[in-house]
Amino acid sequence: MKVVLNGKEEDFSQPLTICELLAAKNLEPDRIAVELNMEIVAKAAWTEVALQDEDKVEILSLVGGGRGNE
Amino acid sequence: MNDDFELGGATLKNRLLLGTGKFSSHRLMEEAIRRSGVQLVTVALRRIDFDSREENVLQFVPPGCILMSNTSGARNAQEAVRIARIARAAGAGNWVKIEVIADHRYLLPDNYETIKATEILAGEGFVVLPYMNPDLMVARQLMAAGAAAVMPLGAPIGTNRGLQTKAMIQILIDEINVPIIVDAGIGRPSQAAEAMEMGAAAVLVNTAIATAGDPVAMAVAFASAVKAGRQAFLSGPAATKESAEASSPLTGFLR
Numbered sequence: 462m463k464v465v466l467n468g469k470e471e472d473f474s475q476p477l478t479i480c481e482l483l484a485a486k487n488l489e490p491d492r493i494a495v496e497l498n499m500e501i502v503a504k505a506a507w508t509e510v511a512l513q514d515e516d517k518v519e520i521l522s523l524v525g526g527g528r529g530n531e
Numbered sequence: 532m533n534d535d536f537e538l539g540g541a542t543l544k545n546r547l548l549l550g551t552g553k554f555s556s557h558r559l560m561e562e563a564i565r566r567s568g569v570q571l572v573t574v575a576l577r578r579i580d581f582d583s584r585e586e587n588v589l590q591f592v593p594p595g596c597i598l599m600s601n602t603s604g605a606r607n608a609q610e611a612v613r614i615a616r617i618a619r620a621a622g623a624g625n626w627v628k629i630e631v632i633a634d635h636r637y638l639l640p641d642n643y644e645t646i647k648a649t650e651i652l653a654g655e656g657f658v659v660l661p662y663m664n665p666d667l668m669v670a671r672q673l674m675a676a677g678a679a680a681v682m683p684l685g686a687p688i689g690t691n692r693g694l695q696t697k698a699m700i701q702i703l704i705d706e707i708n709v710p711i712i713v714d715a716g717i718g719r720p721s722q723a724a725e726a727m728e729m730g731a732a733a734v735l736v737n738t739a740i741a742t743a744g745d746p747v748a749m750a751v752a753f754a755s756a757v758k759a760g761r762q763a764f765l766s767g768p769a770a771t772k773e774s775a776e777a778s779s780p781l782t783g784f785l786r
Binding site for chain 2 (some may be wrong): 467468486488491492493494495496499501503504519520521522523524525526
């Protein structure tokens with residue numbers, strides 16, 4: 462299964478949920494947001510929503526920033 | 532005298548707002564916030580880089596400090612709305628600074644797209660603070676669209692050139708009934724004081740503090756200047772005159 466994760470194509474040998482993807486990427490589920498095909502997925506649904514082939518996933522977090530696109 | 536700053540349902544004592552970009556470390560940023568007593572900081576949203584993990588900036592923002600996500604990177608209203616929603620999902624809360632920029636040389640905001648984004652996000656319950664090019668009609672439309680404050684630029688982002696748009700900002704201060712927060716271009720504490728003397732409700736500073744030789748000491752200097760400027764505004768600055776007027780009594784005994 463191929464998924465585009467943060468703009469990069471990645472291959473997964475078996476289907477996985479968003480929760481499993483975060484675990485595979487070693488990410489704490491705290492203070493991050495997940496977008497699946499341009500739609501925000503609520504945290505409560507992360508254990509249920511399974512990724513499909515060709516899905517586009519964005520995982521984002523907050524960083525230091527004032528203004529401009531530094 | 533009580534001079535609390537009411538903004539978006541919150542009550543602030545400190546009228547210096549801080550952008551958290553460009554600090555050489557999170558620790559330094561945290562120290563600058565603590566020492567200056569800043570109560571509202573801006574943060575940005577980024578894709579997680581799986582190859583180089585950094586510590587989450589939120590761990591370094593003292594409790595009680597209001598977080599305001601910015602929509603930097605947005606080139607139109609739609610992108611700004613998308614960023615604001617994701618930032619809220621990532622734990623940034625309801626406060627958003629709208630920044631829509633499609634110009635790369637001067638990083639000047641797109642006022643029209645900014646109004647559109649303000650209307651949508653205010654309708655979704657965000658506390659919206661739009662960054663804008665100072666223009667009275669635009670400020671009125673932002674207010675009508677539900678902006679909690681209006682944030683005109685003093686000079687282009689990161690230029691540290693001070694209040695180059697001073698006359699236009701003064702018009703906004705005189706005419707607009709939401710707080711006017713000078714955002715961008717303030718490079719020195721004296722310029723922050725100048726904005727406050729004019730009657731600005733607050734100033735938002737980032738580059739001038741984060742890239743100073745000693746960012747923590749500079750944050751403290753800015754906080755003092757903002758306070759002094761505010762106090763001067765409340766005191767009613769004395770009038771300027773063309774010719775001299777002695778301030779010592781002339782007793783006439785030398786005549």
